[in-house]
Amino acid sequence: MYKIGVIGDKDSILGFKALGLSVFPVTNPSQAEEVLHKIAKEKFAVIYITEQVAKDIVESIEVYKDERFPAIIPIPGNQGVLGMGMQNVRKSVERAVGADILFKE
């Protein structure tokens, strides 16, 4: 049985706790990194991470990119959408196709 984790600043992720997800409030990037590596080893299949936190620990997130678990998915925090999640989608398109064919505007 797998669990779902949420990493982010306390104010953004408090609500997830009410739904029964595991919530890990963090305050700085190094703490976030630590938590991420710790719970990635446990039985977490999905880890949501707020974009505000994710933008500072991109390298640590990349480590798990090609692994099957956990799926680390950036979600917008309470300070608005940074576009990081979209950026990731765009990156995988670029990686696969060699050019950005989905988002050209």
Place this chain on the structure above:
Amino acid sequence: MAKMRVNPTRMELTRLKKRLRVARRGHKLLKDKRDELMKQFLELVKKNKELREKVEKMMMKVHDNFLIARAVMSSEMLEQALMFPKQRVSLEVSTRNIMSVDVPDFHFKTKSDDESNIYPYGFAMTSGELDSAIGTLSEVLPYMLELAQMEKAAQLLAEEIEKTRRRVNALEYVLIPQLTETIKYIVMKLDENERGNLTRLMKVKDMMIQQQIEAMH
């Protein structure tokens, strides 16, 4: 084009021809794999993009509601209200196979005593905004899981496509030209030997005829 360092013999020639056949076949198969993967990937990623836009919009609504809830309630009260969740979410993970890439498939189950009442607090001490925030959040959750599944699948497929494309290119632009070049080299060398042999024989024959003519005189 660089050819390989081989002995120009007939044995080597057959061996190389066999290798070329295998390489050509592999190239064709990999190319088909790449095309199919690409088709699947583009479909997936298009859906992924739409879903992400939707989830992001919904999340912003949740955050808005939360912000108001926090404004009208003290933070201690808010924390207290959410401290003990009533619901548990557990995740079943199976894998799906897309062109021999294992992508995860999530099914989540919520465990709560009462499906209609997901709020882990009494309504007396909390504001209505919190209720709607939690309500929308529980609506977003299935979409978020779908998004997680899709995004991971897209990442894994992207990796596989990249790998396959490299292999196809290596075969197409390195190995196959190299093999053809080497085969050509061996064939030319063998032909040259053959011609050399022929001229030598003709020369020997000429010399023998010359000797006979001289012996008759």
